[in-house]
Amino acid sequence: MILKVGLVGAGGFGSIxxxxxxKNSHCELVAIASRTEEHANALSEKFNIPKIYFGDEGxxxxxxxxxxDVVSICTxxxxxxxxxxxxxxxxxxxxxxxxxxxxxxxLNQMESLLNTKDLIFFxxxxxxxxxTFKLIKNILNEGILGDITLVRYYFSHxxxxxxxxxxxxxxxxxxxxxAGGGVLLDLGVHCIDILRSLFGDYDKVVGFDSNTTCxxxxxxxxxxxxxxxxxxxxxxxxxxWCNEPSETIDIFGTNGFIKVDLSGRNSPSFxxxxxxxxxxxKKLLKFKPSNEFAQDKxxxxxxxxxxxxxxxxxxxxxxxxxxxxxxxxYSFKK
Numbered sequence: 356m357i358l359k360v361g362l363v364g365a366g367g368f369g370s371i372x373x374x375x376x377x378k379n380s381h382c383e384l385v386a387i388a389s390r391t392e393e394h395a396n397a398l399s400e401k402f403n404i405p406k407i408y409f410g411d412e413g414x415x416x417x418x419x420x421x422x423x424d425v426v427s428i429c430t431x432x433x434x435x436x437x438x439x440x441x442x443x444x445x446x447x448x449x450x451x452x453x454x455x456x457x458x459x460x461x462l463n464q465m466e467s468l469l470n471t472k473d474l475i476f477f478x479x480x481x482x483x484x485x486x487t488f489k490l491i492k493n494i495l496n497e498g499i500l501g502d503i504t505l506v507r508y509y510f511s512h513x514x515x516x517x518x519x520x521x522x523x524x525x526x527x528x529x530x531x532x533x534a535g536g537g538v539l540l541d542l543g544v545h546c547i548d549i550l551r552s553l554f555g556d557y558d559k560v561v562g563f564d565s566n567t568t569c570x571x572x573x574x575x576x577x578x579x580x581x582x583x584x585x586x587x588x589x590x591x592x593x594x595x596w597c598n599e600p601s602e603t604i605d606i607f608g609t610n611g612f613i614k615v616d617l618s619g620r621n622s623p624s625f626x627x628x629x630x631x632x633x634x635x636x637k638k639l640l641k642f643k644p645s646n647e648f649a650q651d652k653x654x655x656x657x658x659x660x661x662x663x664x665x666x667x668x669x670x671x672x673x674x675x676x677x678x679x680x681x682x683x684x685y686s687f688k689k
Contacts, residue, residue, distance in 0.1 A: 356662055357383050358448075361421055363414040363438055364429030365389035365398045368452060372427045372479075373402045375654035382658060386421045388413040414438050423447050425661070431527040432535045436461035439476075443468045448475045448661050450654070453544045455674035457535035459682065462675050475666055477657045478674030480548045484652040487617060490639045491606070492553055499633055500608030503588045506554065507605040508546040514570055514596030515541075529572040537574030539565070539684060542594040544677035548669065549604075550590055551676065557590060558583045560680065563687035569597035580684045619644035 360382050362369055369387075376382045386406035389395035395407040408417040414434070418426060418441050426442035428435055428451040436456040442449050443465075455478055456462045469476055482488075494500065512518040515528035527533040534540065551557065562581035570576045576596040584590055602617040613636070614624045623639055630636045653669075660667050 357381060358424040358658065358661060359383050359385045359422060360425045360427060361386040361388070361417050361423040361447075362398075362404075362427045362429065363388045363417070363434075364452075365391065365394035366429060369427075369429040370398060370401075371650050372429055372450070372654070373398060373404075375648070375651040376425075376427065377402055378651055379655055379658050381662065382425070385423065386417050388417040415441060418442055418445050418447065425450065425658075428452055431533050432457060432540070433533045436465060439465055440468060443472055443474060443476075446472065446474065448657075450477045450479060450657050451674070452479045453548075453674060454535065454540050454678045454681070455671070456678055459679070462678060466671065466675065469671055473664075475657065475661045476671045477653070477660070478548075478669045478671065478677070479650075479653065480545065480669035480673060480677075481649040481653045482545050482549055483552060483669055484649040484656075485617065487615060487619075487639075487642060487644075488549060488553065490635070490642055491604070491613070491615065494613065494633075494635045494639065495553060495606075497633075497635055499610065499630065499635060500606060500612065501610030503554065503586070503606060503608045505589045505591070505605075505607040506550060506584075507591045507593070508550060508603075509593045510542045510546055510602045511593075511595035511598040512542075512600040513598075514538075514576065518600065529570065529574075531573045534574070536681060536685065537565070537567075537572065537578070538576050538594045538596045539578050539580065539592075540574075540678075540681050541596075543578070543580065543592055543681055543684075546592045546594065547680045548673055548677050550584075550592075551673070552668070554584050554586065554588065554590075556585050556676070557680065558585045558587075560683045560687070563684040565688075578684075580680075582680075613639070615639070 384404045388408040392409040395409045399407045426447045560582045565575035565578035579593045582590045605614045
C-alpha cells in the first residue's frame with residue numbers, strides 16, 4: 356500500500372521529515388504547504404513534490420483539496436493543534452512535531468476527535484530511537500543499579516537561530532503567543548518523554564525555577580524542574596538555550612550509578628567498579644553511535660503502524676503528557 360503524504364511547514368524540520376518519507380518505499384510525496392512560496396518551491400524541487408500550497412491558509416487548502424493519507428506537521432507551535440484537527444477531520448494519519456499543543460483545551464479537542472477515528476497519530480519524539488536508551492533500559496530492567504533514587508537529565512544548546520539557521524525571518528520561537536513557552540516547551544518535552552519511557556509516569560512536579568539570561572524574550576531560556584516519579588524516585592530536568600551543546604543523563608540507584616553522555620563524545624562513567632563485570636554495563640561502555648538518523652527510524656515506524664493498523668508509541672498520549680508536564684511546571688510561575 357502506497358500512502359500519499361502531504362507536509363505542512365517548509366523549514367528545516369520539514370526538510371528532515373521529507374527526507375525520511377522519501378526514503379520509505381511505501382510513501383508518495385504529493386503536496387507541500389508553506390506560508391512562504393519560495394520555501395515551498397525549494398522543497399518541491401528538491402524532493403520532486405508535484406503540488407505546492409502557500410500563504411497563511413495554504414495548509415487548509417492542501418488538506419481539503421488533496422486526497423492525502425498522511426499529514427506531517429512541522430509548523431510553528433501554535434499551528435500544531437489546528438492542523439492536526441483538520442487532518443483528522445479529513446481522515447488523515449498524523450505525524451506532528453512537538454509540542455503537539457499549547458494548552459489543555461487543544462489537547463482535549465485533539466483527544467476527543469482521535470477517539471472517534473481509527474487513525475494513527477505519532478508525536479515526533481525521535482530521541483526515543485537513539486539506541487543508547489535501549490541499552491539503558493536493559494540495565495534498568497535487570498535491576499543492576501538497584502532501586503532508582505535520582506535521575507538527572509541535562510540538555511542544552513546555543514538556542515534557536517544559533518544552533519541552526521532558520522529559513523524564515525520570523526523569529527517565532529521568541530514570541531510567547533506562537534511558541535507557547537520557552538526552552539522547557541522546546542527541549543524539556545524531549546527530556547520528560549525519554550524519562551517516562553525509561554522509568555514510567557511521573558507523579559507530580561514539585562519545583563520549578565527559570566530565568567532569562569541570554570535571549571531577549573518573555574519566556575525562559577534556562578530552567579530546571581524538580582519532580583517525582585510514581586515509583587517515588589526523584590527526577591530533575593535542566594534545559595538551556597544559552598550553553599554549549601550538551602546532553603547527559605545520570606541515574607543513581609541503591610546499588611550504583613551510571614552517567615551517560617548521549618552525544619557519544621565521552622564514554623559513560625559508572626560506579627562502583629564491580630559493575631563493569633555486568634554484561635549489560637559492558638555493552639553500554641562499548642557502544643559507538645552510528646550514522647543512522649533517528650527521524651528516519653521514527654517515520655519508518657510510523658508508516659509501519661499505519662499499514663498494520665497498530666497504534667504504538669510515541670503516540671498522542673506521549674505527546675499530551677509531555678505538554679501537561681510543562682504546563683504543570685509553568686503553573687509555578689503564578
